[in-house]
Amino acid sequence: MPMAEGAARVAGATDYQAGYGVRPGRPGPRVAFPAPRPSPSGPLGRVPGGTRPAGPGPALLSPAPAQAPLGPAPAQAVPSRAPAPARPGPAGPGPARPGPARPGPARPVPAARQGPVRTGRPWARAELVLGVIAAGAVAVLGLWWADTPRVSGLGDALTGAGRITGLLAGYGVVVLVALMARLPPLERGVGSDRLARWHAAGGRYVICLVVAHALLITWGYAVTAHTGLVPEAGTLLRSYPDVLMATVAGLLLVGIGIISARAARRRMRYETWYYLHFYTYLAIALAFSHQFADGAQFVASLPARFFWSAMYVVVAALVVWYRVVTPLLQFTRHRFHVIGVRAESADVISVYIGGRWLDELRAQPGQFFRWRFLARGLWGQSHPYSLSALPSPDMLRITVSLRGDYSSALATLRPGTKVIAEGPFGALVPERSRRRVLLLAGGVGITPLRAIFAALPPGRVTLIYRASDPRDIVLRDELDAIAADRGGRVHYVTGTREELGGDPLSPQYLQAMVPDLRRHEVYLCGPPGMTATAIESLQAAGVPRGRIHHESFEF
Numbered sequence: 001m002p003m004a005e006g007a008a009r010v011a012g013a014t015d016y017q018a019g020y021g022v023r024p025g026r027p028g029p030r031v032a033f034p035a036p037r038p039s040p041s042g043p044l045g046r047v048p049g050g051t052r053p054a055g056p057g058p059a060l061l062s063p064a065p066a067q068a069p070l071g072p073a074p075a076q077a078v079p080s081r082a083p084a085p086a087r088p089g090p091a092g093p094g095p096a097r098p099g100p101a102r103p104g105p106a107r108p109v110p111a112a113r114q115g116p117v118r119t120g121r122p123w124a125r126a127e128l129v130l131g132v133i134a135a136g137a138v139a140v141l142g143l144w145w146a147d148t149p150r151v152s153g154l155g156d157a158l159t160g161a162g163r164i165t166g167l168l169a170g171y172g173v174v175v176l177v178a179l180m181a182r183l184p185p186l187e188r189g190v191g192s193d194r195l196a197r198w199h200a201a202g203g204r205y206v207i208c209l210v211v212a213h214a215l216l217i218t219w220g221y222a223v224t225a226h227t228g229l230v231p232e233a234g235t236l237l238r239s240y241p242d243v244l245m246a247t248v249a250g251l252l253l254v255g256i257g258i259i260s261a262r263a264a265r266r267r268m269r270y271e272t273w274y275y276l277h278f279y280t281y282l283a284i285a286l287a288f289s290h291q292f293a294d295g296a297q298f299v300a301s302l303p304a305r306f307f308w309s310a311m312y313v314v315v316a317a318l319v320v321w322y323r324v325v326t327p328l329l330q331f332t333r334h335r336f337h338v339i340g341v342r343a344e345s346a347d348v349i350s351v352y353i354g355g356r357w358l359d360e361l362r363a364q365p366g367q368f369f370r371w372r373f374l375a376r377g378l379w380g381q382s383h384p385y386s387l388s389a390l391p392s393p394d395m396l397r398i399t400v401s402l403r404g405d406y407s408s409a410l411a412t413l414r415p416g417t418k419v420i421a422e423g424p425f426g427a428l429v430p431e432r433s434r435r436r437v438l439l440l441a442g443g444v445g446i447t448p449l450r451a452i453f454a455a456l457p458p459g460r461v462t463l464i465y466r467a468s469d470p471r472d473i474v475l476r477d478e479l480d481a482i483a484a485d486r487g488g489r490v491h492y493v494t495g496t497r498e499e500l501g502g503d504p505l506s507p508q509y510l511q512a513m514v515p516d517l518r519r520h521e522v523y524l525c526g527p528p529g530m531t532a533t534a535i536e537s538l539q540a541a542g543v544p545r546g547r548i549h550h551e552s553f554e555f
């Protein structure tokens, strides 16, 4: 069956309604955890570690629930075709909507908006975006070319090289900011993780250009003026307009480059690095005016000044619009709020987020939002978490591994807490295809794949879920229910390599679990090491690189 038919089959039905999700019942004002769904018989049906705290209080997860057993023979690949658990039936009165944020009635959703798999390729593909960036760089070189009738002598050549590197640096910073402006076509077409990688790599080039610009210009002027580098640098700083400010800007950029180097970043809290990174905006502002005051290409050309300014103004407007205004508009329109928190295991929780008219967001399975929970100690940061179930018009769900301070604090969220949700973002969205699909998850990387699993057409999907420790497997009852209902296969591959007698991500192992592997479309999400190994093995097994789609949980 082509994927589009499968999409149509589930269109309009959320996977909560299909019975895969643990849709919170009406917890009432004193119950923090959503009610667990009816447990299917057997140990596989138990919610791992999920206990419902008795008594009132916020959604606290302490004391930590004991780990429930996850099923037999954990240290081996266990193909699962669990019987479908009893469906909870209609969701009853629906989720509790605490506080004033009570959403209005869900509007009817136009069918065309509901397809859970992507029906068209986003236009902003990586190659196209890189092509546009390269074309811009060529245009910048054209600016220098048009203004430079000839180059004669060493001084001229050095100065010319200095101007080119300066122009490219001025263009490069705008591109770097645009990549991080959270433009929806880029986020969906290229993917946030790839944009972040481009931004990081591009940042290194731009800093090199800035340094080269300063050195070459100084050297070129020194050669022309028959003086030394140091006296010429002094002259430039004292006598040329805005060069001092530009120098401070350059030093700021170099500093940001140093703290962004992997070794330095590892020693720093993410938030410290993140907020220091904002000094880039100050650096850009400080450096702007010297371009028009000293740049030969701009001094004499009004059109050049106009287009250059327009480039900066447009990108600044996009940043403000998409990073500040859009999230606030979404907040007021959709009224996101926490419905409840549910324990999935000792260190994984699901947070249910209610709102109204959420279908307008056109979130797709596999995508993520940046969540800012407006609770004490949390409102100052936004963190990315993927949707772990198909979105519905009035509810979204994320599943969070309690690995650091912010994630752990989410376990204490109270129902009714308001949330600013920025998104949806991410390009790990299943595309319309006739191929069979392999979903390959490692650890908490299961979250986007869990949502994709529920969206794909029946009978064509295999899920491999890798975790060293069987206690790290979460959402197992839901995965089994989806597999049973839709004829998919799930392999839980738990245990260390030693216990398994080899690497479970080797081409041979994967081929044994997935017959005809090379004909599959693969969606992959897991830790960086696992992702790299899996991509290598999949390619060795004959899966073309273009059919391996992956997302990293690290920017």
Ligand SMILES: Cc1cc2nc3c(=O)[nH]c(=O)nc-3n(C[C@H](O)[C@H](O)[C@H](O)COP(=O)(O)OP(=O)(O)OC[C@H]3O[C@@H](n4cnc5c(N)ncnc54)[C@H](O)[C@@H]3O)c2cc1C
Pocket: 192, 270, 271, 368, 381, 382, 383, 384, 385, 386, 387, 398, 399, 400, 401, 402, 403, 404, 405, 406, 407, 408, 426, 444, 447, 448, 551, 552, 553, 554, 555
């Ligand atoms: C696209 C995407 C989707 C994700 N989906 C999920 C998910 O569904 N479930 C889940 O458990 N985790 C998910 N993560 C990972 C999650 O965002 C981080 O684990 C979390 O932000 C860590 O914050 P912390 O304060 O708890 O941990 P910390 O110990 O402070 O941080 C651990 C690491 O997480 C990253 N990180 C920290 N803060 C941020 C931030 N504000 N923005 C981006 N990265 C940050 C950094 O790499 C940092 O080194 C996702 C990450 C990305 C990029």
